[in-house]
Amino acid sequence: MKDTATPRFRFIDHTSDLGVVLYGKNLEELFQNAALTMLTIMLGDIPELTGEPATINISVSGTDLSDLMVCWLGEILFLSEAEGIAPCTIEIKSVSPTLLEAELRTVSVDPSSIIREIKAVTYHEIKVEKRDDHWEAKVVFDV
Amino acid sequence: MGIKLERLDEFRWLIPKAGHMRVPGLIFSNSNMIKDIQDDQSIIQVINVATLPGIVGYSIAMPDIHWGYGFPIGGVAAFDTEEGMVSPGGVGYDINCGCRLMTTLLVADEIRPFLKKIITGLFRDIPTGVGSTGLVHLSRSDEADVAVKGAQWAINRGFGSPRDLQTTEDGGCMQGADPSILSDRAIKRGLNQLGTLGSGNHFMEIQVVDRIYDEKKAKIYRLFKGQVTIFIHTGSRGFGYQICDDFLKQMAKQTAKNIPELPDRQLAGALLKSDMAKNYLAAMACAANYAWANRQILMGMSKEILMRELSIGPKELGMNLLYDVCHNIAKIETHTVNGHKTTLCVHRKGTTRALPPGHSLLPEIYRDTGQPVLIPGDMGTTSYVLSGANGAMEHSFCSSCHGAGRILSRNQAIKKAKGRSIGREMEDRGILVCARGKRTLKEEMPEAYKDVSQVVDVVCGAGLANKVARLRPLAVIKG
Known part of the structure; x- marks a missing residue:
């Protein structure tokens, strides 16, 4: 990642589903960007902070960084699709290869405002790896 | 990519066993379409599936094969119940995504002046799109009932008649469903999505029968030229997605320890004799039953809407369920392998069961014809009704293709559609389209799909099925 202007993700072509490569200068930023990217795909944009947002603390565990990424995004997906709440800000409090803790400020989202259905975050070709000066992840969503 | 395919005959290519493959790969295709997948990940996915424990015969791909996640879409894989596994990714998130085709007594030429009114009525009253909620709101105990009873639950509430069960795969109810093992999340996601179409490639279509290939079978299937039919494509909605997700996460963690050489984590599974596998199959059956209830309700709703918009009664409409098939499922079935009857777990991921004439699982009315095999094409061309043939029993564990394939x-597709109005292009072809989003139309544009007629010619040429009728779209609703 060269500078802060670098896009936080790019699409990769996948015949039936939707693949993205995500970037972050550290693991915290990578996981934050991953969730914000998924919300952008689903909602067209990150929800605006309006009214009195609720604060939610969540803790997600995984067997390694790749599993952690799938589980983390799965949590955000469930909140948005099933609970009708989406984060407008995400602060990653800590992340290790097996545990992530985050604080979300959330607002309600009308399910009809979801423009792209993501059925699930898949394990297909899942990858989280350190590059020279940044972290990258590859995630394929079932859409 | 360096993968050598051996051509066996006009419609079959072999991927010889190599490396960690336990069985060879077998692709049904033609010389034109095989080129399209030569550099595609889908062939790698056929090979990856061939490495899984307990796989029997071949890792099979149908001509609509395309790159999926884990298993290819258009894949069939059968596993020995003693040594093999079940893989939630080999079924897919949309468990029992499938097709339902209803015939009517209406003639296309007579309803054409009312088509706009009908499709507007369907689009207004059938919940479509992401996060759409159904008119049927379930309590938790109702949802458990749906998960156990399937289509029968919907019939008990006035959507359709008991005879519909005869022409629904498995009678619209997979045995062994156990709602007590479902997660709270799965139950929550299923509470308000029954009776919804969904989004993406899910659709409801009003069609006309524009060609009959086999008069005798068409008569038994109650099809005639010029007739109006209704086609539904949808599945188990968020309920199924969550069940797949819950089990895949558990199995991915275990498989990483037990099979470290697994080529793709999405292929994770559990040995069929394990409690984990048994629990998954019981949960999967809940989602399969939810999907059958969903399609049964959508059929009932469409019947009411058609009668209302045309001001006709049920006798004039004459709606009849020709068949309902699932194309994302794992089933315990008996097949003959090397001359011996063997119990197998057959995964169909984007493939349709195709029972040949005389098969014991066929309803009496289709005993002599073979099972109706429903193949939707893209929204701008045609769909097909086929009948299962003996070749499917010999070569593909009684399976056929499931659509055109992306x-x-x-x-x-979005880039290709830039600056074009796909809706207007469809109207120019004489097809009315109602969709929630313009992007869906672009993603689902006809050029995004293979030529369904070529796909169907392959499965028929290979002896897996036979053509009965061709259906042309008149009006489509999409999420």
């Missing part, structure tokens, strides 16, 4: 990614 050829363009969604991003490629």
Whole structure:
């Protein structure tokens, strides 16, 4: 990642589903960007902070960084699709290869405002790896 | 990519066993379409599936094969119940995604002046799109009932008649469903999505029968030229997605320890004799039953809407369920392998069961014809009704293709559709389209799919099925 202007993700072509490569200068930023990217795909944009947002603390565990990424995004997906709440800000409090803790400020989202259905975050070709000066992840969503 | 395919005959290519493959790969295709997948990840996915424990015969791909996640879409894999596994990814998130085709007594030429009114009525009253909620709101105990009873639950509430069960795969109810093992999340997601179409490639279509290939079978299937039919494509909605997700996460963690050489984590599974596998199959059956209830309700709703918009009664409409098939499922079935009857777990991921004439699982009315095999094409061309043939029993564990199969990614399709109005292009072809979003139309544009007629010619040429009728779209609703 060269500078802060670098896009936080790019699409990769996948015949039936939707693949993205995500970037972050550290693991915290990578996981934050991953969730914000998924919300952008689903909602067209990150929800605006309006009214009195609720604060939610969540803790997600995984067997390694790749599993952690799938589980983390799965949590955000469930909140948005099933609970009708989406984060407008995400602060990653800590992340290790097996545990992530985050604080979300959330607002309600009308399910009809979801423009792209993501059925699930898949394990297909899942990858989280350190590059020279940044972290990258590859995630394929079932859409 | 360096993968050598051996051509066996006009419609079959072999991927010889190599490396960690336990069985060879077998692809049904033609010389034109095989080129499209030569550099595609889907052939790698056929090979990856061939490495899984307990796989029997071949890792099979149908001509609509395309790159999926884990298993290819258009894949069939059968596993020995003693040594093999079940893989939630080999079924897919949309458990029992499938097709339902209803015939009517209406003639296309007579309803054409009312088509706009009908499709507007369907689009207004059938919940479509992401996060859409159904008119049927379930309590938790109702949902458990749906998960156990399937289509029968919907019939008990006035959607359709008991005879519909005869022409629904498995009678619209997979045995062994156990709602007590479902997660709270799965139950929550299923509470308000029954009776919804969904989004993406899910659709409801009003069609006309424009060609009959086999008069005798068409008569038994109650099809005639010029007739109006209704086609539904949808599945188990968020309920199924969550069940797949819950089990895949558990199995991925275990498989990483037990099979470290697994080529793709999405292929994770559990040995069929394990409690984990048994629990998954019981949960999967809940989602399968939910999907059958969903399609049964959508059929009932469409019947009411058609009668209302045309001001006719049930006798004039004459709606009849020709058949309902699932194309994302794992089933315990008996097949003959090397001359011996063997119990197998057959995964169909984007493939349709195709029972040949005389098969014991066929309803009496279709005993002599073989099972109706429903193949939707893209929204601008045609769909097909086939009948299962003996070749499917010999070569593909009684399976056939499930559709046209994507050829363009969604991003490629959107780029190709830039500056075009797909809705207007469809109208120019004489097809009315109602969709929630313009992007859906672009992603689902006809060029995004293979030529369904070529796909069907392959499965028929290979002896897996036979053509009965061709259906042309008149009006489509999409999420």
